[in-house]
Amino acid sequence: MSFFTSPQVQVSSKAIELLNGVLGKENISTAESVRDHHSRDESSLQAFLPDCVVFPKDTLQVSECMKICYAHSLPVIPFGTGTGLEGGITAVKGGVCMDLSHMKQILSVNQEDFDCTVQPGVTRMMLNSDLRATGLWFPVDPGADASLCGMAATSASGTNAVRYGTMRENVMNLEVVLSNGDVLHSAGGGRRTRKTAAGYNMTNLFVGSEGTLGVITQATLRLYGIPEATLSAVCQFQSVQSAVDATVATLQAGIPIARIEFLDDVQMKACINYSNLEGLQELSTLFLEFHGTDDSVKAQADVVGEIVQLNEGSDFMYATEAEDRNKLWTARHSAFYAASSLRPGSRILTTDVCVPISELPEIITQTKNDISKSSLLGPIVGHVGDGNFHTLLLIDPEDESERKIAKDLANRMAQRALAVGGTCTGEHGIGIGKRHLLAEELGQVGIQTMRSIKEALDPKGIMNPGKVFL
Numbered sequence: 001m002s003f004f005t006s007p008q009v010q011v012s013s014k015a016i017e018l019l020n021g022v023l024g025k026e027n028i029s030t031a032e033s034v035r036d037h038h039s040r041d042e043s044s045l046q047a048f049l050p051d052c053v054v055f056p057k058d059t060l061q062v063s064e065c066m067k068i069c070y071a072h073s074l075p076v077i078p079f080g081t082g083t084g085l086e087g088g089i090t091a092v093k094g095g096v097c098m099d100l101s102h103m104k105q106i107l108s109v110n111q112e113d114f115d116c117t118v119q120p121g122v123t124r125m126m127l128n129s130d131l132r133a134t135g136l137w138f139p140v141d142p143g144a145d146a147s148l149c150g151m152a153a154t155s156a157s158g159t160n161a162v163r164y165g166t167m168r169e170n171v172m173n174l175e176v177v178l179s180n181g182d183v184l185h186s187a188g189g190g191r192r193t194r195k196t197a198a199g200y201n202m203t204n205l206f207v208g209s210e211g212t213l214g215v216i217t218q219a220t221l222r223l224y225g226i227p228e229a230t231l232s233a234v235c236q237f238q239s240v241q242s243a244v245d246a247t248v249a250t251l252q253a254g255i256p257i258a259r260i261e262f263l264d265d266v267q268m269k270a271c272i273n274y275s276n277l278e279g280l281q282e283l284s285t286l287f288l289e290f291h292g293t294d295d296s297v298k299a300q301a302d303v304v305g306e307i308v309q310l311n312e313g314s315d316f317m318y319a320t321e322a323e324d325r326n327k328l329w330t331a332r333h334s335a336f337y338a339a340s341s342l343r344p345g346s347r348i349l350t351t352d353v354c355v356p357i358s359e360l361p362e363i364i365t366q367t368k369n370d371i372s373k374s375s376l377l378g379p380i381v382g383h384v385g386d387g388n389f390h391t392l393l394l395i396d397p398e399d400e401s402e403r404k405i406a407k408d409l410a411n412r413m414a415q416r417a418l419a420v421g422g423t424c425t426g427e428h429g430i431g432i433g434k435r436h437l438l439a440e441e442l443g444q445v446g447i448q449t450m451r452s453i454k455e456a457l458d459p460k461g462i463m464n465p466g467k468v469f470l
């Protein structure tokens with residue numbers, strides 16, 4: 001893929017020397033290969049090179065680096081694991097990419113209180129493997145093995161959000177280094193309560209801030225007990241509408257379902273081939289999971305099984321063994337790569353709308369029809385329990401007309417979602433590609449209020465410039 005060099009080289013040799021003094025020469029790089037690696041995330045959005053990449057080892061070093069960048073008005077782009085899908089880490093104005101992967105300590109796990117505190121280099125899989133012996137787990141699961149602080153920064157979710165919530169519900173406190181180097185504890189130092197009424201919700205101000213308000217250097221997170229029993233199942237439908245109707249009926253019946261994921265026929269074709277899913281057909285499909293006791297998971301599955309029958313779905317195919325469950329959910333987490341493989345070498349455009357649950361059957365059906373009428377391949381996959389779904393539009397990189405068709409399709413999806421009380425992004429964030437939609441979604445007063453917050457916390461505009469705001 002091509003990259004642009006930064007519009008102007010902003011980091012002077014004087015600033016590099018000062019950063020060297022804080023970090024040591026081995027923890028700062030201007031090598032093109034390192035800058036290149038930090039210029040793009042997993043999307044196909046345009047890549048821009050930062051001028052240098054720094055690897056701080058603790059909060060003090062982050063703070064000292066920020067003081068230098070603040071004094072020299074240098075752009076700073078926080079970097080977690082680079083798995084974002086909206087171009088959040090690309091250095092549109094050059095500057096300093098701050099890679100936090102060297103800060104990878106799990107600072108505390110409070111088993112009795114079901115919480116933990118992690119540094120920004122800790123990924124969700126690192127945390128969960130460390131927690132295994134405790135019987136606890138952290139449920140928020142974007143398909144990629146993202147950093148937990150990056151997940152806080154994008155307000156990530158995944159397949160378990162319908163039962164356990166998104167990052168918004170699961171972050172209790174954040175340590176944030178502000179643009180001038182000050183260190184903020186969003187809920188106060190050391191606080192880790194399940195609720196608080198102490199002033200503004202500063203924690204959630206930083207959840208979804210995409211590196212534009214400060215560098216998250218610690219996150220205190222809620223944990224859950226690993227369920228006593230887990231039951232996974234798959235069922236298939238003749239139409240998109242019936243699969244999504246069954247989902248809505250399940251939620252309206254109040255079943256505490258842990259996962260309910262939709263894949264359309266095109267996405268199923270991709271997953272069957274990519275992940276060797278035997279015994280499944282290229283049809284609209286739900287992947288389901290129930291958490292509870294042996295009795296309760298069976299009782300939940302019985303009720304949902306009846307709902308599926310009423311909507312003309314197939315019998316459940318159960319994945320009872322841990323190995324089969326892993327295969328199923330690994331296939332789901334690989335849906336992005338499976339979809340991308342349908343047309344090797346293509347450019348991709350992903351969408352992420354989210355609507356009130358009752359609006360979901362109609363909007364997914366309209367989306368499917370819209371894609372079918374176009375010349376493009378566009379599998380659909382969704383966290384339907386949250387009213388959230390994605391399409392991945394596959395575009396010939398050489399064909400400008402295909403790019404326009406994809407952009408128009410994505411725009412119509414967003415407009416349909418906004419018209420029924422939905423949002424242009426349920427979990428991937430705004431980044432660089434959805435800034436115009438954010439302006440439309442929030443309206444003038446909304447954007448102006450956000451801008452006031454940005455100016456108060458980042459008066460020099462050095463935190464991840466060119467993101468979120470137009």
Ligand SMILES: Cc1cc2c(cc1C)N(C[C@H](O)[C@H](O)[C@H](O)COP(=O)(O)OP(=O)(O)OC[C@H]1O[C@@H](n3cnc4c(N)ncnc43)[C@H](O)[C@@H]1O)c1[nH]c(=O)[nH]c(=O)c1N2
Pocket residue numbers: 041042077078079080081082083084085087088089100120141142143144146147148149150151152153154155156157158159210211212214215216217333334336337427428464467
């Ligand atoms: C295959 C696959 C599947 C999925 C996804 C990706 C891929 C490749 N994602 C998207 C992605 O995993 C998600 O956005 C993560 O939260 C990104 O975390 P990173 O650590 O990689 O952030 P990354 O380094 O990509 O940065 C993303 C943004 O956060 C900022 N940031 C990162 N770390 C920060 C810090 N410590 N402080 C301040 N700002 C910081 C960056 O500046 C940038 O704006 C996803 N997402 C999702 O919500 N649900 C899903 O189902 C999936 N599924």
Ligand SMILES: O=C(O)C(=O)Cc1ccccc1
Pocket residue numbers: 143158332333335336339350351381390391392
């Ligand atoms: O798998 C998911 O849920 C994702 O968020 C990644 C993604 C994005 C767009 C299409 C397919 C998968």
Ligand SMILES: [Mn+2]
Pocket residue numbers: 158383390427
């Ligand atoms: Mn998703």
